[in-house]
Amino acid sequence: MALDPQALARVAHLARLHLDPTDSAALTDRLNSILDMVNQLQDANVGDVAPMAHPMDVAQTLRADVVTEGDIRAIVQPLAPATEDGCYLVPRVIE
Amino acid sequence: MSWETVIGLEIHVQLSTQSKIFSGSSTAFGAEPNSQASLVDLAMPGTLPVTNLEAIRKAVKFGLAIDAQIAKRSVFERKNYFYPDLPKGYQTTQLAEPIVGAGAVEIQLEDGTRKTVRIHHAHLEEDAGKSLHEAFFDENGHGMTGIDLNRAGTPLIEIVTEPDMRSAEEAVAFARKLHSLVTSIGICDGHMAQGSMRFDVNVSVRKKGDDTLGTRTETKNLNSFKFMEAAIKLEVERQIDLIEDGGKVVQETRLYNGDTHTARSMRSKEDANDYRYFPCPDLLPVIITDEDIEALRAELPELPDARQARFIDQYGLSDYDAGILAGDRAVADYFEAVVTASGDAKLSANWVTGDVAARLNAADIGIDQCPVSAVHLGQMIQRILDGTISSKIAKQVFDACWNGEGSPDQVIEARGLKQMSDSGELEKIIDQVIHDNTAQAEAFRAADEGKQKKMFGFFVGQVMKLTQGKANPQQVNALLQERLK
Known part of the structure; x- marks a missing residue:
């Protein structure tokens, strides 16, 4: 699998990263060399290995269904750039 | 031209737990905005999710109720996309290894026929927050969106059906059945107006007899049976008109407005299918044993x-x-x-x-x-x-x-509503009615059987009037028959 500049631009857009177009060619090369390295994994024979969901071979510990968290709005909301009526404000996201 | 409608549904069902799926915040409806959003729900750096046992139990109960395979190992994944109602930048959900596998729900249509709707799978995930688009503006008058994260992290199961329904009526019958099922087994409060169950409908049309499916559209977030039925009918009509006029249906997400009974395209989703899912490194696989499953089966009503x-x-x-x-x-x-x-x-x-x-x-x-x-x-x-x-x-x-x-x-x-069962008292009243209406009584006695039947009601009515409806109707009939001979 190799990245071309269009694919790079698309991934950058999905990740909401701004890329300078002049860096595109160099970045594509560097990312491709990383992908080449990862690609070596394809040589491993994993035919009878179950897909791994987590590097630790243990199961999820579950918690009881109890409310343990209270209202921290007054503490955390001052961190936000804009709030009103208890809501966090962001630029309008629909037309 | 004869058309066939093909409908599949995705249903978000909020699980009625006390706390959220990955944090200890309350899930109660109607609280002050952001008063039930903990550091985990706000995606503060350094916080980690801890899964709620009850959410797992409720999801398994649903699977058992639809006779589905329960996955003994299920895995949470990250579905990556940016939207302000999801502060982490991803939704924690399941994809490759959902907790509930294929099952089936039987529905009954108005005419009494029964039909099976197959369930493809159901997976556990967290709900997003709520966006309020109307009320907020910045100092320059530009519209702002208000975000309330109380709902973020509420446990959901998303139930995905096969495209087995062939009309809006069938889809609604299925939706009602599902509502009945999830409320009966106590995993959801079923309050549709509060968003406890939300339906996305996938609709396509094809010529009768065609094997391949037409291009489908998805109408999202319908929260009443009435709107669901109306939205499906509207979309079917739109697609048929479009095709008959030589056009083509475009795969898109649509939004239905129940107040105006109109729908519009919400967004073209060229990027939408690139969620770059991967197993969530913060969560371990959930393991369920046969004993767990049997214990939950025993709890089902x-x-x-x-x-x-x-x-x-x-x-x-x-x-x-x-x-x-x-x-x-x-x-x-x-x-x-x-x-x-x-x-x-x-x-x-x-x-x-x-x-x-x-x-x-x-x-x-x-x-x-x-x-x-x-x-x-x-x-x-x-x-x-x-x-x-x-x-x-x-x-x-x-x-x-x-x-x-x-x-x-x-x-x-x-209120003294006891029926008069004292036949002596009733006899007196009946005698009085006949006495007060001598002419009618004479006419009755002279009439033939057919006419008598019609006239009889008059006397019953008079008796009921005098007794204020408290006379025993059978007794009144019998006594009147006797007295009017």
Whole structure:
């Protein structure tokens, strides 16, 4: 699998990263060399290995269904750039 | 040209847990904005999710109720996209290894035919926050969106059906059945207006007889059966018109507005399918044992279909009445309590599906808030059965009980509604009616049998008037027949 500049631009857009177009060619090369390295994994024979969901071979510990968290709005909301009526404000996201 | 509609559904069902799926915040509806958003829900750096056991249990119960395979190992993944109602930048959900595998739900259509809708799978995930688009502006007057993260992290199961439904009516029948199922097994409160169940409908059309599916559109977030039916019909019509005019259906997400009965394209989703899912490194696989599954199976109450069958069998109810009563667990419980108190299943069914349902509907409340308790309704039915009151007077008694005037016996006593069963007293009244209406009585005696039948009602009416409806109708008929000979 190799990245071309269009694919790079698309991934950058999905990740909401701004890329300078002049860096595109160099970045594509560097990312491709990383992908080449990862690609070596394809040589491993994993035919009878179950897909791994987590590097630790243990199961999820579950918690009881109890409310343990209270209202921290007054503490955390001052961190936000804009709030009103208890809501966090962001630029309008629909037309 | 004859067209066939093909419908598949995705249903978000909020699980009725006390706390969120990955944090200890409350899930109660209607709290002050952001007062139930913890550091985990806000995606503060360094916080880690801890999975709620009850969410897992409720998801497994759903799987058992639809006869699905339960995954003994299921894995949470990250579905990556940016939207302000999801502060982490991803939704924690399941993709490759969902907790509930393929199952099936049987639906019954209005004409009584039954049909099976296959469930592809159901997975656990977290709900997003709420975006409020109308009320907020910055200092330059530019529109802002308000974000309330109280809902973020509420546990959901997303149920995905196969495209097995062929009309809006079938889709609604399925939706109602699912509502009945999840509320009956106690995994969801079923409050549609509060968003506890939200439906996305995938609709396509094809020429009758075609094997391949047409291009589908998805109409999102319908939260009432009425809107769902209307939205599907509107979309089917749009697609057929489009194709017949030489156009093509484009795969897109659409938004339906129930107030204006219109729909519009929400967004073209060229990037939408690139969510770059990967297993969430913060969460370990959830392991469920056979013992866990059997313990949960034992906790399941009688399911609506089984209860309907039992009501027909045990109480001799019609398929229709049994279906209505068994479809809602609270209604079914109430009905059975009325039967216990009254001893008569058919009269109990008539009252619960008739007057009780109508009054609840008019007051827009659920049966759990019914002012007339099952025990009182049962007592009232007993009074009909033992002849204390007539069915007609019973409606008065019911209204009085509804308005808080006490138990049926208290109401009957206080309002003097006891049926006249003293035949001596009744005979006096009947004699008086005949005496006061000599001309009519003479005419009656002279008339032939056919005419008599019509005239008889007049005398019954007069007796009822004088007794204020408290006379026993059978007794009045018998005595009148005798006296008018």
